[in-house]
Amino acid sequence: MYVDGKVANFALLFRNLCRTIWKKGDRLLRRHRVIQVGCGSRGRQWAQVLFEHPEVEVVAFVDTDPEKLADFAVKYPDIQQYELLTDALLRESADFAVLVTPPQVHKEQCLELFDANLDILAEKPLALNIEDAVEIVSTAQNKNRKLSLSLNFRFLPVSQSYRKWISSETLGSPSFSLYHYGVHRGGYGKGGNRYPLTLKDAMILDQSIHHFDLMRYCFDSEIEAVTARSWNPSWSVYQSDSVVSTIFHMENGMNAVYLGSWTSGWDKQCVTWRTDCSEGVLIMRQIHSDLVYARRTDTDLTPIPLEDAVPYIDDSKILLDRFLNARLDEGPLECDGVDHLLTLAASLACIEARDQRREVLMSDYYRENGLLKLFEDRLK
Ligand SMILES: NC(=O)c1ccc[n+]([C@@H]2O[C@H](COP(=O)([O-])OP(=O)(O)OC[C@H]3O[C@@H](n4cnc5c(N)ncnc54)[C@H](O)[C@@H]3O)[C@@H](O)[C@H]2O)c1
Structure with missing residues (x-):
């Protein structure tokens, strides 16, 4: 009986010791x-x-x-x-x-x-x-x-694949692209945010900015010139325009037409991102997934296999990993402030183009807003 008690005490001590070491080790790793x-x-x-x-x-x-x-x-x-x-x-x-x-x-x-x-x-x-x-x-x-921005969608398998297919010119030379994002986003959904309901130009600055960033990233080019219009359908719950259309001409010759809407005629989110190349088309048929292609003479589209990933979580995990590596000087800082400024500048130039009803050249926008020095290393 006495021996059993001693063994039990020893086992308890040993367990607590292990726990302390594990906690300390875990803390050191963190x-x-x-x-x-x-x-x-x-x-x-x-x-x-x-x-x-x-x-x-x-x-x-x-x-x-x-x-x-x-x-x-x-x-x-x-x-x-x-x-x-x-x-x-x-x-x-x-x-x-x-x-x-x-x-x-x-x-x-x-x-x-x-x-x-x-x-x-x-x-x-x-x-x-x-x-x-x-x-x-x-x-x-x-x-x-260190300052990094949450451009998480870049790290989704679908974005990585889109970028690879374009840069490798697997379907020939890319020339033009059509991005449609549409949803009826009621704005009062449970647990959802409310500030976009009243924020000026929330559609462009809070939503389309992600899609503009993906265009810069996947076409691997800066935007040279923008034109834009926006409007607010009669059934919109947003104070500011909730539909935006833009045309981007990019420095590498790509041309991208965009229509984004939070006030669609259907609640269901519908997204298509199609890029036409000299030998075929590449199409993302759903937000964050469903990538297909066809060569010029194909009769059907062929799916491109993608790794599984949970959007908003797995992409953010990769972004976080890269940020932490950069903090330890073990890797480059990705999605840094200057990188984001280039997308933000294009988004704000869309607002200027819309307000002034003209095409805005990004080089003029950079010069007028004192951005040339900040961007000198990034602009080819
Ligand atoms: N990268 C993505 O995938 C993604 C997705 C959704 C939202 N966002 C961005 O995340 C940010 C937050 O969006 P959200 O949807 O979580 O909005 P939200 O309104 O749901 O959450 C914002 C929170 O900030 C709090 N807050 C406001 N002012 C504060 C202050 N001064 N100090 C401390 N807390 C304050 C609010 O109380 C609220 O809880 C926005 O910039 C949005 O664009 C990014």
Whole structure:
């Protein structure tokens, strides 16, 4: 009996020792301490991505809305919570922040985070005007802080394949492209965000900006000139125009026509992205999936096999991985501030083109907005 007790005590001690070592080891492996700012709909996805990364330790959540924090407390009871970023920065020690707040507050928060010497992985758009975005990017450069933008869709298998098929010229030389994104996005869905309902040009700056970024990425070219129109159908729930059409002429000769809508005649999301090349067509038939091709004389389309991936999660995991490697100087910083500025500039140039009813040359836009110096290494 006595011997059994001793064995049991020893087993308990041994188990606790193992647990302590495991916890300490796990903690040592978690080399990047993060504060997540914003716990809304995209914030829920980011929290999952951060918690599933073995090298990340989430030290705090920040959100001005106590209800959002209460929801997070149920799922993540051990994590500190703050309603004000300032308080989190005063009390917590962190290496970087994931910024998942609406774009209206990005500048103020980025500057505060850089002041506290944190790197930032921020949601797009970085800001709603070029001056604010440039100030954020320049501050990151001056303070030698890492700034990456959440251009996550680049890392989906479908985007990677699209880019490869175009750059390898498997279907010949690409010439023109048609991107259609349509959905009736009611704007009041459960758990969904509300700020786009009233934000000026939310369709272009919050949604189409992703599609414009994919065009830059998959066609591997900067945009040379833009024209644009936008309008708001009678049944729209948005204050600002929720349908946008643009034409991009790209520096490598590609021409891309785009129609994006949050106020479609059908709730179901429909997306087609077709690129015509000298020897065939490449078509993405659904958002984030269903890639097919046909050679010029084919009678049918042929599916292109793609790896499985959960959009918003698996793509963000890759982005996070790259960001963390860059923090440790073990890889290049991808989707950095300047890269994002090039897409944001094209989006804002669309607004200028629409307002002034003219084609905007991006070289003029860069010059007039003092961007040439920032872009000198990126423009070929
Ligand atoms: N990359 C993507 O795939 C993707 C997808 C969806 C949204 N987004 C982006 O993510 C960002 C957030 O969008 P969302 O859909 O989560 O919006 P949301 O409204 O659902 O969430 C934003 C959260 O930020 C909080 N907040 C607002 N001001 C704050 C402040 N000053 N300090 C702290 N918290 C504050 C709000 O209370 C809210 O909980 C936007 O920039 C959006 O464009 C990106």
